[in-house]
Amino acid sequence: MSKNNKVLIVDDEPDILELLQYNLEKEGYEVRTATSGVKGIEVAKEFLPQLILLDIMMPKMDGVETCRRIKEITKLKDVFIIFLTARSEEYSEVAAFDAGADDYLTKPIKPRALMSRVSAFFRRDSKNKIEHESVKIGRLIIDRSSYVVKKDDEEIVLPKKEFELLYFLTQHPNTVFSRDDLLKKIWGTDVFVVPRTVDVHIRKVREKIGEDYIKTVKGIGYKFENID
Secondary structure: OOOOOEEEEEOOOHHHHHHHHHHHHHOOOEEEEEOOHHHHHHHHHHHOOOEEEEEOOOOOOOHHHHHHHHHOOHHHOOOEEEEEEOOOOHHHHHHHHHHOOOEEEEOOOOHHHHHHHHHHHHHHHHHHHHOOOEEEEOOEEEEOOOOEEEEOOEEEOOOHHHHHHHHHHHOOOOOOEEHHHHHHHHHOOOOOOOOHHHHHHHHHHHHHHOOOOEEEEOOOEEEEOOOO
């Protein structure tokens, strides 16, 4: 594993930090840790990790707020975030994905399962970097190499998963995809996320590019329509 693969762990429990850091470093990842959301943001700005393992239940600033603030930082807007939490209620999952999370794991964390997900992320990330293409569809220009979307020459900022979801749909106009289809295509089969994740990301993309492009096909899923 390349030392260029950097992981930041943010958790207020020292035992968890030690366990995860040990297992990640054993696999060759470069690892930094932080014991609070505030410190996590500071370290992330300097360390620039590709992946952050982020606890939700922390004092002063919880993981959801920490995630939101990290995603507001331009050079960290595409960082992949996996939430670690002892809470399994659906509203917690919704809040996590709404804040920009990419995956969600409940404690106690099983190191082998976590390492599998981390490895799967870096494999997909490496594959995605090879793909370079710019497409124009309707009033949108989507540049795959720079992850830039423009509408009427105005740049629209999309986090990585929102961009990949939009890009995929534009490559298959008027084709209906179920939530499960989109989960497999965008998040892959090695990462467990709930179908609600797709709904959250579709809503966010619509808010940014307009409501007319991505249509809901009731009872089935979503499709992209070329609106001139």
